[in-house]
Structures are given as C-alpha cells and as structure tokens.
Amino acid sequence: MVSASQYRTYNRQECITFRKTSEPFGGLSNMAGGYPLLVNGISILTSEALYQACRFPHLPDVQKLIIAQRSPMTAKMKSKPYRNQSRPDWDKVRVNIMRWCLRVKLIQNWERFGKLLLSTQDKPIVEDSPKDNFWGAIPNDSNQLIGVNVLGRLLMELRELLKQSPDFLKSVEPPAISDLLLLDKPIERLSLKEVSIHKHEINKSQTQEQIGLELVEETKLAQVDDQNEEQVKEDQRQNNVIQPYQEQKSINFNHLPEVYDAFYIILPYLEQQLHTEHTIQDLAEIFKVRPVQIKDWLEQGVKLGKIKKLSKPVRYISTSISKNEEMPLLDLLKSE
Numbered sequence: 001m002v003s004a005s006q007y008r009t010y011n012r013q014e015c016i017t018f019r020k021t022s023e024p025f026g027g028l029s030n031m032a033g034g035y036p037l038l039v040n041g042i043s044i045l046t047s048e049a050l051y052q053a054c055r056f057p058h059l060p061d062v063q064k065l066i067i068a069q070r071s072p073m074t075a076k077m078k079s080k081p082y083r084n085q086s087r088p089d090w091d092k093v094r095v096n097i098m099r100w101c102l103r104v105k106l107i108q109n110w111e112r113f114g115k116l117l118l119s120t121q122d123k124p125i126v127e128d129s130p131k132d133n134f135w136g137a138i139p140n141d142s143n144q145l146i147g148v149n150v151l152g153r154l155l156m157e158l159r160e161l162l163k164q165s166p167d168f169l170k171s172v173e174p175p176a177i178s179d180l181l182l183l184d185k186p187i188e189r190l191s192l193k194e195v196s197i198h199k200h201e202i203n204k205s206q207t208q209e210q211i212g213l214e215l216v217e218e219t220k221l222a223q224v225d226d227q228n229e230e231q232v233k234e235d236q237r238q239n240n241v242i243q244p245y246q247e248q249k250s251i252n253f254n255h256l257p258e259v260y261d262a263f264y265i266i267l268p269y270l271e272q273q274l275h276t277e278h279t280i281q282d283l284a285e286i287f288k289v290r291p292v293q294i295k296d297w298l299e300q301g302v303k304l305g306k307i308k309k310l311s312k313p314v315r316y317i318s319t320s321i322s323k324n325e326e327m328p329l330l331d332l333l334k335s336e
C-alpha cells in the first residue's frame with residue numbers, strides 16, 4: 001500500500017504529460033520505441049522490456065521471452081502470466097529498478113533522450129494514465145491528474161541530474177539489489193564510452209531492427225569486452241569509479257525525491273561513500289564532478305547534520321553510520 005501522502009495533484013496545463021508514444025513527449029514513456037538498450041551485451045528494444053525482465057532474474061527463459069518481443073506492450077503482456085513468480089522482493093525493489101532502467105535509457109540514448117528530457121524545462125512530468133495511479137496519474141473532470149506518478153517523478157529526478165551533474169550519469173552502476181541477473185549473468189556497470197563502442201560494433205554487423213530480436217553474439221563483443229575490462233581495471237586501480245553500491249540497511253535507495261535539487265538526489269550516494277572518510281578530491285574522482293561541486297554538496301550535507309567535517313587533513317564522513325536513520329527532506333516510499 002502506498003501512503004496517502006505520496007499522492008500528488010497536477011494541473012494539466014502546467015505539466016508535461018504523455019499517454020501515447022506518438023505524442024510530442026511520448027518518448028518519455030517506457031513503451032517508446034527508438035531508444036534501444038544494450039545490457040550485458042544483450043540487445044533490448046525498450047526500457048519497458050528491461051524493466052519487466054528484471055522481475056525474473058531466476059527465470060532466464062521468461063526473460064528471453066520478454067526481451068524477444070518486438071512490441072513493448074507485448075513484452076509486458078508476456079510477463080503477465082508469470083507475474084506471481086516475480087522475484088519475492090519485487091514490490092520493494094521495483095522503483096529502484098525503474099530508476100536504473102531510465103538511467104540505462106539515457107546513457108544509451110544520450111543525445112535523443114537527453115534532449116527530450118531537457119526540453120521539458122522545469123515543468124512537472126506526469127504519465128497520464130487511464131488506470132495506473134502508481135506509475136502515473138489519472139485525469140479527473142477538473143483538468144487535473146491525481147496519482148503517485150512514480151515514473152514522472154523519476155524522470156524529473158533524472159532531468160535534474162542531467163542539468164546539474166551530467167558527468168554523474170555517464171556511468172551507470174547496477175542498483176544495490178541482490179540477484180540482479182540478466183540471462184543468468186550479473187548486470188554490469190555501463191559507461192558512456194563503452195556504450196558507444198558497443199553500438200558501433202553492433203551497427204557494423206546488424207541493423208537496429210535485427211538486434212531487437214536476437215541476442216548479440218558474444219564473439220562479436222568479445223574484443224570490445226576485453227577492452228572494456230581493461231578500462232574498468234584501470235579505473236579501479238585509479239580508484240576512479242563509483243564502486244557497486246553495497247546493500248546497506250541505513251540507506252533507502254528506493255526513495256523518491258520531493259525536492260528536485262541534484263543535492264538531495266546525490267546525498268544518499270554521497271553518504272554511502274562517506275561510510276569511510278574521504279577527501280574532496282577522492283569524492284570528485286569517484287563522482288566524476290568538479291571538486292567545487294563536491295565541496296558545495298559536502299557543505300550542504302554538513303549543514304543538514306548528515307556529514308561531519310574532519311580536519312588535518314580535511315576529510316569528510318557520514319554522521320549516520322550508527323544511527324540507522326533515513327534521510328530527511330527526501331520523500332521516501334516507506335510502504336514500498
């Protein structure tokens with residue numbers, strides 16, 4: 001059950017809404033074609049198919065069936081008979097999985113999806129749905145839409161990150177969720193550079209239409225994977241990557257932000273890194289943003305009492321290591 005406080009009322013004329021993928025902002029829908037994905041070297045036509053496949057890490061054949069569909073709606077329909085076999089924690093993890101799917105959609109369609117997101121300026125984004133007031137909001141007779149609008153809120157979160165910290169989005173870690181498998185393999189980190197290499201490789205041998213239907217042959221990607229692996233190792237040697245997030249009870253990554261300021265979006269990630277002491281420079285490298293940006297976020301965290309500044313040399317650490325508390329100012333989906 002979602003608590004009543006999570007529901008929002010939007011005035012249609014003030015919002016960017018989308019219902020059909022053919023509408024001007026239809027590309028924001030997970031059902032929209034033209035935003036192909038490649039995860040673990042596997043081609044997936046839409047974020048909807050990726051999201052639905054994530055229900056079934058333990059049923060690779062069902063994942064294959066979902067991924068093989070040409071239409072995102074059919075992908076969703078194919079998952080329906082198996083819904084009661086979704087991973088047992090699905091309701092707890094689905095928001096975070098959707099957040100990750102949207103990041104994958106952006107990193108792999110940087111120009112097209114990025115442009116579309118930014119063209120919504122700073123208006124509320126709302127999925128106009130006839131019956132789903134969880135992911136979207138349902139219209140009423142007063143030209144309003146009412147719902148939790150999780151998808152719209154995740155898109156607004158992503159838009160703010162794109163505006164304020166685009167570099168943060170240029171690599172995508174798998175979410176901190178156990179058993180996140182695609183066809184039996186753990187989901188890998190993605191980076192903008194690797195994505196373009198992969199796409200180049202695929203385009204050489206297959207049309208975009210074809211890759212939607214079949215799995216990319218491992219051999220075609222082997223050479224690229226070797227290069228990527230080397231690069232990842234090098235990044236790790238230089239401590240230059242955000243390490244895969246560990247599951248930690250004290251941080252709820254399933255939150256939805258109320259305030260669409262990149263600071264509040266980054267804060268849980270920052271706090272997680274600060275379970276051990278870090279300098280500004282360390283954090284700038286980890287998050288791939290300028291040190292002044294990190295300094296600004298750290299100062300905000302210190303003011304909120306979430307981060308403690310240590311001296312000689314200057315280092316920072318999270319104050320919530322032992323308190324096991326949730327973040328203030330973030331609107332958490334407690335019931336999720």
Ligand SMILES: Nc1c(N[C@@H]2O[C@H](COP(=O)(O)O)[C@@H](O)[C@H]2O)[nH]c(=O)[nH]c1=O
Binds near residue numbers: 029031051127151
């Ligand atoms: N747009 C749209 C839908 N909504 C989409 O379905 C996804 C959630 O799936 P689930 O959690 O399995 O209910 C999410 O991407 C949401 O935006 N559902 C539809 O049946 N038809 C539609 O036209």
